[in-house]
Each structure stands twice: as C-alpha cells, then as structure tokens.
Amino acid sequence: MSHMPTREEAWALLTEYNQDAYLQKHAMAVEGVMRYFAKHLNEEDVEFWGVVGLLHDLDFEKYPEAHCVKSQEIMREHGFDERLIRAAASHGYGQCVDIAPEHPMEKVLFTIDELTGLIHATALMRPSKSVLDMEVKSIKKKYKTPSFAAGVSRDVIEKGAVMMNWTLDDVILHTLEGMKTVAEEIGLGMAQA
Numbered sequence: 001m002s003h004m005p006t007r008e009e010a011w012a013l014l015t016e017y018n019q020d021a022y023l024q025k026h027a028m029a030v031e032g033v034m035r036y037f038a039k040h041l042n043e044e045d046v047e048f049w050g051v052v053g054l055l056h057d058l059d060f061e062k063y064p065e066a067h068c069v070k071s072q073e074i075m076r077e078h079g080f081d082e083r084l085i086r087a088a089a090s091h092g093y094g095q096c097v098d099i100a101p102e103h104p105m106e107k108v109l110f111t112i113d114e115l116t117g118l119i120h121a122t123a124l125m126r127p128s129k130s131v132l133d134m135e136v137k138s139i140k141k142k143y144k145t146p147s148f149a150a151g152v153s154r155d156v157i158e159k160g161a162v163m164m165n166w167t168l169d170d171v172i173l174h175t176l177e178g179m180k181t182v183a184e185e186i187g188l189g190m191a192q193a
Helices: 007-017 021-040 046-055 070-077 082-092 104-124 136-143 154-164 168-180
Strands: none
Touching: 007 021, 007 046, 021 046, 021 104, 021 168, 046 082, 046 104, 070 082, 082 104, 104 136, 104 154, 104 168, 136 168, 154 168
C-alpha cells in the first residue's frame, strides 16, 4: 500500500542518504520554494509540494551517476506514493531521465531547482550573506554572467519558465520570495551584528 510520507519521514530519509550540509540546505531551500509556489498558485496540497521539494535530490550524494533513477527505487522500497516518485524524478528531465514534467508542481520543481542554487551563490557574495535584503536585479546581473555559478544550467531554468508559461523575471522573483520564507533554516538569514 503506497503512502505519502510526512515531512518528518521525508526528512529522516533525506538525511539517511544525504549527510552533506549543503545538500540538506539545498533540499530545504527547494522545499520552501515549493511550498511558497503551492500557496501562490492556490494548490490544495502544500504539504505534498513541500515533500517533493525536500526529496527531489534524495539519491544525489550517494548515487550521483544514477541521479533521479536510484531515488525512484529507494522511494518504492519505502512504499511511497507513485505521484511523489514521479514528481521528484521529473526534475531530471532531459538530463538523467525521460520523465517530462506535466503537473504544474513538476514544472515548478524543474524550473526552480537550479535557480535556488544560483540565488544561494548570489547571497553568499553579498555583505549581508542573506536573501532577505536581496532584489531581483542582483540575481539577474549574476544570472547573465555565465562564469558565475557556472554549474547552474540557465538553459534548464529558461526551458522551465517556458513550460510554466511565466517570464524569467517572475520566476526569479517568486523563487527568491520562496527562499526568504526559509532563510534562517538554510543559513541565508540576516547575520547578527
């Protein structure tokens, strides 16, 4: 019988497979942004969107060569709902799996995953080291510099924005707003003077 894990179950599984602090913070950032988008889009199941965000990179630390493939196996072993398994894997579309994002939530995940990394890197360059005082124009300036956070695929972000039928500016704005909701948890809150 498949089930939807609670946030606690999802976190326990994530940390079992990902000990790296940066990867855990990335998972929390994506979770926060997914919850934000779910609310913004008036989706019923904010919790589901959050858990998908939290678990999207479940296999990344231990099985980078089987990313988005091994995670499906792990989640099936735990009896997780197929909607969750599919949604989490779909963010690797065109890179490591052929599962195209179809549901609005899958399109959001596909689009914002890489972007959260770019926003995180941009925050670390700021005197405040925070997203709380950041504006879209700062992110766009870094976005347009290919050498900055070079591992972040601008192509994926732009394809995702097209899938979502959103402008790049709107995607950046709302991803930033989503990250602000979890700024403290991901280490990008305001530094104490």
